[in-house]
Amino acid sequence: MHNEKVLRGMGYKLGITIGEGSYSKVKLASSQKHNSQVAIKIVDRRKAPLDFVSKFLPRELALLRTVRHANIVHVHEFIEVCNGKLYIVMEAAVTDLLQKIQEVSCIAEDQAKPMFSQIVSAVDYLHENNIVHRDLKCENVLLTIDNQVKITDFGFGRFSAGYPELSNTYCGSAAYAPPEVLLGVPYDPKKYDVWSLGVILYVMVTGCMPFDDTNVSKLPRIQRKALVYPEDSTVSGPCRECIKVLLQFSPSNRPTIKQVLEQSWLQ
Structure with a gap:
């Protein structure tokens, strides 16, 4: 009251x-x-x-x-x-990305591309200003009535210039966390955000998670293996290539957010 x-x-x-x-x-x-x-x-x-x-x-x-x-x-x-x-x-927004995906089972690429571009644009702005989110996931991507993206929940956000300035805090959600965070080693928080973007894009276009996270201790081993898509998936080659690039096991092989913007699928 x-x-x-x-x-x-x-x-x-x-x-x-x-x-x-x-x-x-x-x-x-x-x-x-x-x-x-x-x-x-x-x-x-x-x-x-x-x-x-x-x-x-x-x-x-x-x-x-x-x-x-x-x-x-x-x-x-x-x-x-x-x-x-x-x-x-x-x-206020009308829904979030997870609810949207659950409603439609998966988002068609022609609709996923502009939405994902907006997410990448927001993360590019953050990284440009040396801010990291560290909890990017479908639930933290809000949508307005006309599908405009609004990233929310900066509970694990911080100011950070990225490599060589590393973070040690285990934070975020295991399903969206990269292997280095799950393994408990110091990590580049900007590359954490890039990995999370890869998970988000996979979930958008397939309607399911890329890795089985029921046993978190086994997750890094699963993340090292080649990505598998549902049998009935119609995800295009360029989109799969974009996801593969974002979900590079080694953070040094993962692109910066500027390089994500240059991915051919997003052009």
Whole structure:
């Protein structure tokens, strides 16, 4: 109730919950101030672990205050209140990429290409500004009513120039994480993002995951093998080549985001 009282006083009317974590939830809301529907992420600092409150949350807020790109979710305002709650008011989307894929089973290449290009454009902007996401996955790619991409959830984001500046934090989702992260070795976070893009593209055009992640300890061994496509897959040669390039086992063989933009399938 306290949430509603605080937000109502600021011209927001809370609606349904569209996402929930262990110490945060995302609610839809109507806004008088912005004259539109918004999404409000409510973070409860009192329920969150210390390293999240002291390290990851400040990083996320610092990043969200600096990023401005058409394909990255726009934050309207941050509201801090004395009861430990933080409200992040963002533009709302109608669905996310995972829900979209589940609805249509897989996305046709002629539709996947412009959507994937927008994702790559957003990541190029981030890397150009020495920002890494480290949790790129279909659920974190929001879509507007006209299929415009909005990347969200910078909970594991940080400022990083990439190689030779390496990261050590195991973060993100195993299914989208590259072998070096799963193996627990220091890694180039920009190459982490590139691998995740390869997984996203595979899921978009096939409707299934490229690697079986039921046993995470065996995942790097599986990732080393040649990619397999469903028998009924109609994915074109250039698209398969693009995915293969992104999912190079060795990070040194993986392209930079600038090189991803040059892939023939994206031209």
